Amino acid sequence: MKKRSSSDLCNCGWLSNAFFMRWTAGDIFGVVKYHPVPCIFAASLLFFMGVEYTLRMIQSSSPPFDLGFIATRPLHRFLASRPTLNSVLAGLNTVFVGMQMVYIVWTFLIEGRPRATISALFMFTCRGILGYATQLPLPEDFLGSGVDFPVGNVSFFLFYSGHVAASVIASLDMKRMQRWKLAYLFDTLNVLQMIRLLSTRGHYTIDLAVGIGAGILFDSLAGKYEESRKKELLAGSPNGTSNDVQVHENGEYLSVSSH
Incomplete structure (x- = not known):
């Protein structure tokens, strides 16, 4: 991953040494190109967060829901x-x-x-x-x-x-x-x-x-x-x-x- 030099970074205090502050646009798009599997997992995380927080819980009097x-x-x-x-x-x-x-x-x-x-x-x-x-x-x-x-x-x-x-x-x-x-x-x-x-x-x-x-x-x-x-x-x-x-x-x- 290409890193920007310290002179290219803004003076943001303790954040100036953070790893993500050195990212470029090419780095970000490169992640999608060269690391598709983690990107798919990241998208899945967002999807299932939406599912989890919008799905109604199974009632205690009901049998478990099992897709299998x-x-x-x-x-x-x-x-x-x-x-x-x-x-x-x-x-x-x-x-x-x-x-x-x-x-x-x-x-x-x-x-x-x-x-x-x-x-x-x-x-x-x-x-x-x-x-x-x-x-x-x-x-x-x-x-x-x-x-x-x-x-x-x-x-x-x-x-x-x-x-x-x-x-x-x-x-x-x-x-x-x-x-x-x-x-x-x-x-x-x-x-x-x-x-x-x-x-x-x-x-x-x-x-x-x-x-x-x-x-x-x-x-x-x-x-x-x-x-x-x-x-x-x-x-x-x-x-x-x-x-x-x-x-x-x-x-x-x-x-x-x-x-």
């Missing part, structure tokens, strides 16, 4: 009239959840890469805290199944979706390891899972959206944790290196033997 429920209303009616199909889909979803857990545990116990496992532990711990702190009511017209996970209609936390977050964690690990086909399969199944959860009213839309964000966030935090441990261990070893420190390039795995 509205979009999947035909699927909800379809599954409500076919309980057997609903149970079949619930069973397939449970199999997918098992696939997520098997992969995440496999990366640690078999491949020796703990990042996905650490990420899942972080994620489920945070989900438990948030889910207990704000216990949301079960959506109306929830379609439960005895083969679903959690099983049947037993109590479970709505916020946020552990199903979605765990799938994101597994998919991110697959992409790090360049297991592209498996990663794309998990992404596709995750989308189908989200459609089913909305159709059966098993989660609100916000639960699923935050589940995606939680998977990305805790995967990143697990990576930062591994990196910090690596720095600590290397700093404590002679000359900053050690034969006992092992780092795997793709998985960023770090281990130090006890001897």
Whole structure:
């Protein structure tokens, strides 16, 4: 960004050294040209500020408004009239959840890469805290199944979706390891899972959206944790290196033997 010299600036006291006082017309138009994404977000901020402050609040006696429920209303009616199909889909979803857990545990116990496992532990711990702190009511017209996970209609936390977050964690690990086909399969199944959860009213839309964000966030935090441990261990070893420190390039795995 081109800056004007101090001689071009007006004498405005403490504002004379402010960053924006050095902007030129070319700088301002250049932001739109070279940084369109932040500009779109800025326009979205103004739009949703208008929406937020002109929209009527949902009455406490009314069910929550959820666009995901509205979009999947035909699927909800379809599954409500076919309980057997609903149970079949619930069973397939449970199999997918098992696939997520098997992969995440496999990366640690078999491949020796703990990042996905650490990420899942972080994620489920945070989900438990948030889910207990704000216990949301079960959506109306929830379609439960005895083969679903959690099983049947037993109590479970709505916020946020552990199903979605765990799938994101597994998919991110697959992409790090360049297991592209498996990663794309998990992404596709995750989308189908989200459609089913909305159709059966098993989660609100916000639960699923935050589940995606939680998977990305805790995967990143697990990576930062591994990196910090690596720095600590290397700093404590002679000359900053050690034969006992092992780092795997793709998985960023770090281990130090006890001897």
